[in-house]
Amino acid sequence: MREPITSREMGALDLNCEYFGLSRLQLMENAGKAVADEILKRFSGGKVVLFAGSGNNAGDGFVAVRFLKGFDVDVVLARDVKSELARRNLDILVKAGFSVFPWQDYDFDYADIVIDGLLGTGFRGELRRPYSDIVRAINESESFVVSIDVPSGMNADSGEYREAVKADLTVTFHRPKPGLSRSPEIAGEVVVADIGIPEEFEKLAGPGDFRLAYRRFEDGHKGSHGKVLVVGGYPYVGAPFLAAYSTYKAGADIVTLAVPESVYPQVSSFSPEIIPRKLRGDEITEKNVEEITELARKHDVVVFGMGTVDKGDVAEEISKGVEKIVLDAGGLTATPHCRSILTPHRQEFERVFGYEASEESVLVAANSIDGAVLLKGKRDIVSDGRRVKYNDTGNAGMTVGGTGDVLAGVAGALFAICDDPFHAACAAAFITGLAGDMCLEEKGYNFTALDVAEKIPYAVKKVMELK
Numbered sequence: 001m002r003e004p005i006t007s008r009e010m011g012a013l014d015l016n017c018e019y020f021g022l023s024r025l026q027l028m029e030n031a032g033k034a035v036a037d038e039i040l041k042r043f044s045g046g047k048v049v050l051f052a053g054s055g056n057n058a059g060d061g062f063v064a065v066r067f068l069k070g071f072d073v074d075v076v077l078a079r080d081v082k083s084e085l086a087r088r089n090l091d092i093l094v095k096a097g098f099s100v101f102p103w104q105d106y107d108f109d110y111a112d113i114v115i116d117g118l119l120g121t122g123f124r125g126e127l128r129r130p131y132s133d134i135v136r137a138i139n140e141s142e143s144f145v146v147s148i149d150v151p152s153g154m155n156a157d158s159g160e161y162r163e164a165v166k167a168d169l170t171v172t173f174h175r176p177k178p179g180l181s182r183s184p185e186i187a188g189e190v191v192v193a194d195i196g197i198p199e200e201f202e203k204l205a206g207p208g209d210f211r212l213a214y215r216r217f218e219d220g221h222k223g224s225h226g227k228v229l230v231v232g233g234y235p236y237v238g239a240p241f242l243a244a245y246s247t248y249k250a251g252a253d254i255v256t257l258a259v260p261e262s263v264y265p266q267v268s269s270f271s272p273e274i275i276p277r278k279l280r281g282d283e284i285t286e287k288n289v290e291e292i293t294e295l296a297r298k299h300d301v302v303v304f305g306m307g308t309v310d311k312g313d314v315a316e317e318i319s320k321g322v323e324k325i326v327l328d329a330g331g332l333t334a335t336p337h338c339r340s341i342l343t344p345h346r347q348e349f350e351r352v353f354g355y356e357a358s359e360e361s362v363l364v365a366a367n368s369i370d371g372a373v374l375l376k377g378k379r380d381i382v383s384d385g386r387r388v389k390y391n392d393t394g395n396a397g398m399t400v401g402g403t404g405d406v407l408a409g410v411a412g413a414l415f416a417i418c419d420d421p422f423h424a425a426c427a428a429a430f431i432t433g434l435a436g437d438m439c440l441e442e443k444g445y446n447f448t449a450l451d452v453a454e455k456i457p458y459a460v461k462k463v464m465e466l467k
């Protein structure tokens, strides 16, 4: 059986499908048809009662009954249908003359088959009435019970339940939900139905991946959206600044930029938003490790290396005293001792790891660290040693200098609020490329890294508004 998928990951995949052109309505049609097919394999006729909730789980049920030709079907609504897609499918049933009843008016005395389309992966908390009444009625019946996706009342991820439908058969979609194997006593026989999501979509970063990493708190205080320490500079000045600036643009609350004395005067005059810190000496060396580690204590993540050359030793020492680090440019030669994201381009990757850049070698490289490798390229490859994703946003205009620094900063901002380096890296690659694509649309190919940074908030807005 395929590896389970959590409801958050499934939600991300389903947003990605929609973004790549495979609509939720199509998926719902396939899901409903799959439920009907499993019933048709086992029964040739009889009385069916579909109990429907208010979400897409109900929508799958409305589709399913359309395929049960020759069965006597009653559709029973627990409450008003809220999901627009489910509503569309319910309207079809009404138009087609199906018998539809509100639960409070329905006299449930007999069914050969009950279809449980009450609650799926959107279920939270505990069953409220009338759901609890319906679940009890289903469990008291002698009917063959088919649950759609998960038995209603069960948490799809943990398998926990207080009161839940006891299914004879659960038809779940795409991949099993983790809760099903944790509560086999209520899941019954589990069938994993293919609903037509291409394998490749599992490996393609999309807006769903960004949403897995990005979080906003309504009641947030200063700092709750991330505190990032960016360390870099010398010989280059613009690179660490670009990274720090982009960290803000990707939503971090506090960004501190620490650079050596030699470049401090320039860097500190760039932007009033960034808090500049002066590191002793003309370039970053081992003697700065203590002050950097001390500074890092007030931050969630350190982004190290932009504008430096061969500072792997320093980066490695810093990584011993912090929890999360993003390494770029001169920091890449380190083997980090904490959770990390490495952002090499092809040449850097091949120099540091000694293999030709490929999906396989990125996977192997990522396996050697506690974190993720984000290989930048026409098609970015992200891996944490277990999972691999590609990212196809971005365009030829992004070969301009500095876009790598932007990406490192964005990765830092996302890593500060998301503990999973793989999700943070996928999100960073996707959103930075999208910002680049928005630049291309507006300005043609002659945009700069600063233009990409400026577009990050708009890319974020676009992704967060997707439905």
Ligand SMILES: NC(=O)C1=CN([C@@H]2O[C@H](COP(=O)(O)OP(=O)(O)OC[C@H]3O[C@@H](n4cnc5c(N)ncnc54)[C@H](O)[C@@H]3O)[C@@H](O)[C@H]2O)[C@@H](O)CC1
Residues within 6 Å of the ligand: 010, 011, 013, 014, 027, 028, 029, 031, 053, 054, 055, 056, 057, 058, 059, 060, 082, 083, 118, 119, 120, 121, 122, 123, 124, 125, 126, 127, 128, 131, 148, 149, 150, 173, 195
């Ligand atoms: N994600 C996907 O890719 C796909 C999902 N599909 C179906 O969509 C389902 C998820 O749909 P939804 O996200 O709409 O969620 P659900 O249909 O599971 O339920 C959401 C509804 O239940 C209500 N609800 C939540 N907790 C409750 C509680 N404790 N008591 C009473 N009501 C409660 C919510 O207010 C919401 O209206 C899946 O389980 C699956 O059946 C399919 O259509 C195929 C594709």
Ligand SMILES: [K+]
Residues within 6 Å of the ligand: 057, 116, 117, 118, 119, 120, 147, 148, 149, 150, 151, 152
């Ligand atoms: K269900």
